[in-house]
Amino acid sequence: MMQRQSHVKRPHSGETRLDALQRHAFDYFLNETNLANGLVADKSQPGAPASIAAVGFALAAYPVGVERAWISRISAIDRTLAALRFFSNAPQGTDPDTTGHKGFFYHFLDMTTGRRAGICELSTVDTGFLLAGTLAAAAYFDRNSEDEQEIRSLADALYRRADWQWACNGGATITHGWTPEGGFLPYRWEGYDEASLLYVLALGSPTHPLAAEGYIAWTSTYQWKEIYGYEFIYGGPLFIHQYSHIWIDFRGIQDAFTRGKGIDYFENSRRATYVQQEYAIRNPLEFAGYGENFWGLTASDGPGWTTRRVNGIERAFFDYAARGVPYGPDDGTVAPWAVVASLPFAPEIVLPTIAHFQDVYPQVTGAYCFRCSFNLSFQDEADADAGWTSPYHFGINLGPVVLMCENFRTDLLWRLMRACPYVVTGLRRAGFTGGWL
Structure with a gap:
């Protein structure tokens, strides 16, 4: 029997708070975008390159802005066209100074020229988020103008161009990426992770589709665990349980793996959210702040690769890392945005935690909603109680805030993507049945 808690009564007291939180997150995409080409900065640090995933989040966020009157439909269309025209016309090929190859794009691009930034990889998953954003835009902008x-x-055309068969490099599963200097990266999307969306998009392609066996190969690498009394498909960092759910409404639909376990992926993410809270309540490593309304370990910025003696204990701290529960890594750094992105799964524990972060720790609120992360155990020499707070905001953090708040409030992005034939085809080829399908 499936345990369903997707229809929890939604509290109304936090509505004003959610309005402001979501709006301030949306402002990132208004202000950190190059209007000439639609590229969105990876983070608020001056000189930061564009992130193609952040562009995908922006393309999906513009419809939210239109619906909530934060941006005009005309302005949203202009921004969307700028990005789509850029990616459609940008140079592709094996030359290291292009924007992409085989329909995929480099993870980071120069904000002005749109060419590859540094020696980053051609990223399959980040291209997936970009393409999902383009499909969301296509579903929303449905008028005859x-x-x-x-x-x-x-x-x-952008979606059809991606060559998913090439991206498998002769294997069943999709590789992480490719560089012109070294060829395919040695890693593949295996084990439960944020790549659910990637596999659905690859399976739904009408031009270069992933073989159905590829999805079976991916799910065969899942780890089913029981932690704190919750059985679920394990993934330590919280974003793993969120990113694909931003786009795909997994409520009530099941593939072969989840049918066998009597759950769906939405319920799986609900359990993972509760595991995060329970870990913080137990606080096995005794970090400052952790508790019922202080949790959220995910991939995030950190105080730096260093060690410090804190209250007589030698502590190791990390820079940007994928922190996870319960096996770590954990250095006391939590990401409030990641709590917000679990809002559809468990509003009854997310809303009080949002309020706690905002009311008790004002240092974590910046120009755009929450800053990336903070750590009370990494003591500030000037103010021991303040700890460390990331100075930056990241597009791939704020996009989930805008979109998951909206899915919680109106199902907007879920409704748009349920109407996308490529997503429906991909889900069916992956073996999903039931529910809205």
Whole structure:
């Protein structure tokens, strides 16, 4: 029997708080975007390159902005077209100074020129988030005007261009990426992770689809664990249980693996959210702050690769790392945005935690909603109680805040993507049945 808690009564007292939180997160995409090409900065640090995943989040966030009157439909169309035209026309090929190859794009791009930034990889998963954003835009901008027709046409062409068979490099599963200097990266998308969306998009392609066996190969690498009394498909960092759910409504639909376990992926993420809270309550490593309303370990910025003696204990601290529960790594750094992104799964524990972070720790609120992360155990020499707070905001953190708040409030992105034939095809080829499918 499936344990369903997707229809929890939604509290109304936090509505004003959610309005402000979501709006301030949306402001990142208003202010950190190059209007000439639609590229969005990876983070608020001056000189930061563009992140193609952040562009994907922006493309999905613009419809939210239109619906909530934070941006006009005309302005949203202009921004969307700027990005789609850029990616459609940007140079592709094996030359190291291009924007992409085989329909995929480099993880980071120069904000002005749009060419590859540094020696980063051609990223399959980040291209997946970008393509999901283009498909969301195509689903939303459905009018017969010339501009909206162009959005749909460009989005369709970009999606059809990605060569998922090439990205497998002869194997069943999708590789992490490729560089012109070294070829394919040695890693593949295996084990439960944020790649659910990637596999659905690859399976739904009408031009270069992933073989159905690829999805079976991926799910065969799952780890089913019982932690703190919750049985679920294990993934330590919280974002693993969120990113694909931003786009795909997994409520009530099941593939072969989840059918066999009597759950769906939405319920799986609900359990993972509760495991995060329970870990913080138990606080096995005795970090400052952790508790019922202070949790959220995920991939995030950190105080730096260093060690410090804190209250007589030698502590190791990390920079940007994928922190996870319960096996670590954990250095006392939590990410409030990641709590917000679990809002649809467990509002009854997320809303009080949001309020706690905002009311008790004002240092973690910046220009755009929450800063990336903070750590009370990494003591500030000037103010021991303040700890460390990331100075930056990241596009791939704030996109989930905007979109998961909206999915919780109106199901907007879920409704748009349920209407996308490529997503429906991908889910069916992956073996999903039931529910809205």
